[in-house]
Amino acid sequence: MSSRKERNQAARVVREQLAREKRRKRTLWTSVGAVVVLVIAGLIGWSVYSSQKSDTFTAPPGANDAGTGVVLGTGPVTIDLYEDYLCPVCKEFQQTSGETINQLVSSGKAKVVFHPVAYLNRFSTTEYSTRSSAASGCAAKGGKFKEFTDALFAQQPPEGSAGLSNDQLIDIGAGVGLNKDDFGSCVKDGTYTAWTEHVTEDASKDGVTGTPTLKVNGTAVSDRSPAGITAAVEAAGK
Amino acid sequence: MGVTAARTPAGRWPVVRPRLGLAARLGLAAVWLFAGGAKVGDLAASGRAVNAYQVMPYEVATAIGAALPFVELALGLLLLAGLATRLSAGISAALLVVFIAGIASAWARGLAIDCGCFGSGGQLAAGQAPSYLPEILRDLGFLALAGFLLIWPRSPYSVDGWLAGDPPVEEDDDE
Missing domain, CATH: 1.20.5 (Single alpha-helices involved in coiled-coils or other helix-helix interfaces)
Structure with missing residues (x-):
């Protein structure tokens, strides 16, 4: 058992x-x-x-040598501006300090390198950040980058919306004096989309993690008020 | 009365545990699916969010930023199906520990960034305060879910249980 x-x-x-x-x-x-x-x-x-990722890009006329931004003016001090056309704080910044920067450029004290980065594509349903930045390249080609930039900030669409359509971008371009046919086909073909990507990636590499970012002679300036910018440019120009 | 009150929770544990396991598994699956889904539409931005932590070279950050949303989605699907639950919970816990360490180090270094946990990410605008503490507490909560599944991986309606041919409430401590 x-x-x-x-x-x-x-x-x-x-x-x-x-x-x-x-x-x-x-x-x-x-x-x-x-x-x-x-x-x-x-x-x-x-x-x-x-x-x-696209490997090749064509920078628009008026871009700096590295093709990472559009140069305005010829002054000895370099002001780098990194802005996204959809960024509301950038619009505020343009309103409060844009005139000061214009004066620094027109008085020959500084030149501006404007980097139209596309950081906020997720905040529009149509990649407005990329489309508007590429359109600004078309505006640079037509010699109206500054005018077009100012007009885009003035008519900035809200975050989370579809943004402005390509047709609206073309109308704004025509409104600031760009040739509607040339500018229109440039916007519709996305001629400068790869350039926008290059601008954006280069800014990220340089440690620009948000917009707006302001640099004077390569050093980030946190005080973006008119007085702060003027002081930073004066100090850099000495 | 004191004796019954003390005994009842222990007696109900075998009934409650699988339900808690199911809730933890589906909860953690939802976390990963939302986190991955929010980032998958803009991989370049995901890379920028990783780069904003300034802990690795740009190229590495963009590669991780591109891979991470897909890994998160895959983890979410594995947990949703209940396949290799203990391993998925372990990897979840490891990822969450890395995220918490990243946020804590950004906090300690005085960076002003959004954690980029559910999309967005990158540096904050001036005047926007970072919310490191809530982000860390939230991740600790997710870590608790992962920890529960690490200890008790078996839950009802899981592929693991189906493969084992077990009734969903079976004790299984040696998976």
Whole structure:
């Protein structure tokens, strides 16, 4: 009797061992599968991003040598402005300090390098940041970058909206004196979309993480008030 | 009465635990699906959000920023299906620890950035205060969900349970 009991017990131990082994294998294979899924997901993200990036760009006339912004004026001190046409704080900044910067440029104290970065594409449903920045390249081609920029900030659409349509951008361009046919086809063809990407990526590389960012001779200036800008330019010009 | 009051919660634990497990699993799945979904539409911006932490070179930050939304979505789907739950919970916990460390270090270094956890991200406009503490507390809450699943990965309506052929409430401590 006791030997049968022992046999039964031994069989149960073997069954349990087999079950444990089976469970271990199942866990191993589901884990391997899950890791493969995660790695593939990461590679998909990386390759999607790489394929979205364009390698070549054409900078518009009036851009700096690096092709990262449009130059206004010829003064000895360089003011770098990084702005997104959709950014409400940029609009405020233009309203409060735009005139001061204009004066610094027209009096020959400073030149401005305006970087129309597309940081806020997620805040419009139509990638307005990229479209408006590329359109500003078209405006630079037509020699009206400053006028077009001022008009875009004056008619800034709200964040979260569809932004202005290409037709509206073209009308604004025509309103500041651009040739409607040339400018219109440039906007519609997205001639400067790759340039916008280059401007945006270069700004990120330079540590510009938000808009507006103001630099005077390469140093970030946190006081963006008229007095702050004037003081920074005076100090840099000495 | 004191004895029954003390015994009841312990007696109900086997019934409550699978439900809590299911809630934790679906909750954490939702977190990852929302976090990944918010970022997947603009991978360049996701890279900028990572770069804003200033802890790695720009090229590395953009590669991680591009891969992260897809990894988050995949983690969310694995948890939603309940496949390799313990491993997914472990990876979730590891990611959350990295995020919390990143936010804490941004805080300690005095950076003024948005964590970029659910889209947005990058430097804040002047006058906008960063909300590091709520972000860290929120991530700690998510970490608690992941921790629960690490300890008790088995929950009802999961592929893991189906593969094991278990009734959903079975004790399973050696997965």
